[in-house]
Amino acid sequence: MNRMILTLARHELRRLFLSPLAWTILAVVQLIMAWMFLSHLDYYLAVQSRLMGMEGEHGVTASVVAPLFGNSAIVLLLVVPLISMRLFTEERRNKTLALLFSAPLSMTEIVLGKYLGLLSFLWLQLLLIVLMPLSLLAGGGLDFGLLAAGVLGLALLLAGFAAVGLFMSTLTQHQTVAAVATFGALLLFWILDWAGEGVGGGVLAYLSLLNHYEPFLRGVFDTRDAVYHLLFITVFLALSVRRLDMDRLGG
Amino acid sequence: MNQTLLQVEGLTRFYGPLQAVKSMSFEVRQGEVLGFLGPNGAGKTTTMQMLTGNLAPSAGSVTVAGHDLLEDPRAAKAAVGYLPEQPPVYRELSVDEYLDYCAALNRIERSKRRAAREAAKEKCGLTQVGRRLIGNLSKGYQQRVGIAQAIIHLPPVIILDEPTAGLDPIQIREIRHLIRDLGRDHSVILSTHILPEVQSVCTRVQIINKGELVLSDSIEGLAQRMQSSMLTVRFRQAPDRDTLDRLPGVTKSETRDDGSWRLYHDPATDPAEALVTLSVERGWGLTALIPQQASLEDIFVELTTEETAPAEAKA
Numbered sequence: 001m002n003r004m005i006l007t008l009a010r011h012e013l014r015r016l017f018l019s020p021l022a023w024t025i026l027a028v029v030q031l032i033m034a035w036m037f038l039s040h041l042d043y044y045l046a047v048q049s050r051l052m053g054m055e056g057e058h059g060v061t062a063s064v065v066a067p068l069f070g071n072s073a074i075v076l077l078l079v080v081p082l083i084s085m086r087l088f089t090e091e092r093r094n095k096t097l098a099l100l101f102s103a104p105l106s107m108t109e110i111v112l113g114k115y116l117g118l119l120s121f122l123w124l125q126l127l128l129i130v131l132m133p134l135s136l137l138a139g140g141g142l143d144f145g146l147l148a149a150g151v152l153g154l155a156l157l158l159a160g161f162a163a164v165g166l167f168m169s170t171l172t173q174h175q176t177v178a179a180v181a182t183f184g185a186l187l188l189f190w191i192l193d194w195a196g197e198g199v200g201g202g203v204l205a206y207l208s209l210l211n212h213y214e215p216f217l218r219g220v221f222d223t224r225d226a227v228y229h230l231l232f233i234t235v236f237l238a239l240s241v242r243r244l245d246m247d248r249l250g251g
Numbered sequence: 252m253n254q255t256l257l258q259v260e261g262l263t264r265f266y267g268p269l270q271a272v273k274s275m276s277f278e279v280r281q282g283e284v285l286g287f288l289g290p291n292g293a294g295k296t297t298t299m300q301m302l303t304g305n306l307a308p309s310a311g312s313v314t315v316a317g318h319d320l321l322e323d324p325r326a327a328k329a330a331v332g333y334l335p336e337q338p339p340v341y342r343e344l345s346v347d348e349y350l351d352y353c354a355a356l357n358r359i360e361r362s363k364r365r366a367a368r369e370a371a372k373e374k375c376g377l378t379q380v381g382r383r384l385i386g387n388l389s390k391g392y393q394q395r396v397g398i399a400q401a402i403i404h405l406p407p408v409i410i411l412d413e414p415t416a417g418l419d420p421i422q423i424r425e426i427r428h429l430i431r432d433l434g435r436d437h438s439v440i441l442s443t444h445i446l447p448e449v450q451s452v453c454t455r456v457q458i459i460n461k462g463e464l465v466l467s468d469s470i471e472g473l474a475q476r477m478q479s480s481m482l483t484v485r486f487r488q489a490p491d492r493d494t495l496d497r498l499p500g501v502t503k504s505e506t507r508d509d510g511s512w513r514l515y516h517d518p519a520t521d522p523a524e525a526l527v528t529l530s531v532e533r534g535w536g537l538t539a540l541i542p543q544q545a546s547l548e549d550i551f552v553e554l555t556t557e558e559t560a561p562a563e564a565k566a
Contacts, residue, residue: 103357
């Protein structure tokens with residue numbers, strides 16, 4: 001990969017960890033996810049004997065890991081805006097954007113560098129979450145296929161969240177505005193499938209993030225879902241590049 | 252040796268209907284320190300942003316060290332170092348961390364970054380503060396970090412937007428000294444609205460008003476322009492205007508409300524001596540003879556104020 005993008009990403013990640021925000025978010029999310037994980041596990045252990053006799057998939061992976069990932073998505077939907085909001089808003093406010101604009105970098109490199117920095121942070125968070133189900137290996141086996149599908153799904157979902165967050169941060173100078181806009185956009189994409197059977201219902205449901213995440217949790221890997229996520233990411237990154245170019249062109 | 256490093260042609264910028272920069276053209280050669288002078292809101296910053304690729308021009312072209320900024324931005328930007336009005340520093344990084352990052356952004360190879368960083372620190376007097384956080388440094392030091400950032404990749408062209416704004420007099424002196432030193436190896440463009448600054452560091456001056464270049468001259472040319480000035484004289488018994496006009500070198504004379512005269516003259520021939528001799532011979536009773544030099548301030552005010560400037564000043 002391009003060396004400049006890596007330089008930017010490393011810088012972004014380092015600055016994230018220089019602020020208490022990143023550590024706080026990692027800690028708080030981990031705490032909440034641990035609580036959820038343990039309660040899922042507790043419930044599973046309580047009903048395990050009854051599940052044995054039932055039809056279908058009721059292993060520990062399906063009963064504990066899948067819901068854990070489902071909940072993680074919601075929690076991270078709340079958290080991503082908080083961490084993505086400062087990406088470009090802060091640079092703009094502190095007038096450090098000029099440093100990037102006058103360096104021999106293309107706008108795409110700037111956007112991808114920042115994006116990769118944020119994504120590394122979110123994937124680190126994902127890794128911490130995945131460690132919890134992996135700890136079950138100490139006492140039994142896991143359905144690795146199902147686990148891998150879930151991890152892939154959540155990784156793609158986070159990449160989409162990050163792209164939306166990055167785009168929103170290019171729009172404004174105010175971190176809170178970027179955070180609220182990101183949260184609003186993500187939530188809207190999440191619940192798009194609530195649109196009933198009316199006009200465009202099918203299209204809206206198809207655009208919903210949830211509908212393309214849920215199959216991964218069931219262990220179904222459909223390239224169409226993966227492509228949806230990749231398109232989603234590309235669109236928002238392209239919009240960010242355009243928006244930053246407008247900074248130079250507009251007035 | 253004296254090649255043109257920066258060439259600007261027909262540079263124009265609109266903000267909506269407002270034309271902030273009007274078809275500006277100029278050149279900067281190697282080893283020049285060009286002072287960009289103008290009142291607030293004249294378009295200095297806009298121009299500098301366009302020269303560094305932070306703002307796209309509405310029309311016109313910028314060529315840096317042979318690379319067109321619009322067609323080959325990467326090569327052109329590599330040849331420019333830019334210090335914006337507010338130094339673009341990250342307060343939570345140390346000076347060393349920050350400069351390493353800037354070196355990397357400017358595509359300096361990893362093995363050479365340390366040397367580049369140390370050289371820039373040396374030039375800007377930052378060797379003592381390398382490990383301190385930028386946020387904890389004084390404004391003057393932050394400004395120096397900003398300059399170090401602009402010169403770390405040894406660009407042929409350095410563009411500084413009001414480098415001494417907000418500094419105390421001692422810091423201002425130090426920064427000016429630094430700029431003069433930089434002018435030896437690089438071409439420097441600096442903007443300011445402080446007039447003595449231009450006289451003390453620049454080799455060439457451009458005055459810009461309402462987006463237009465109203466004057467572009469070398470410091471020597473400017474000094475000459477300032478000399479080509481006038482005498483203020485006062486007589487007890489004034490002679491008629493024709494006699495004064497016929498004095499050697501006098502180009503124009505005028506009376507003032509307080510009864511004194513102003514004699515505009517050619518810089519080459521000073522009529523003072525002839526005037527004194529004649530005054531004694533004819534008993535005009537010369538009571539005052541004050542040679543007057545236009546200051547840079549006079550020229551500046553003349554060129555940038557609303558009232559139409561006298562024609563000869565524009566020549």
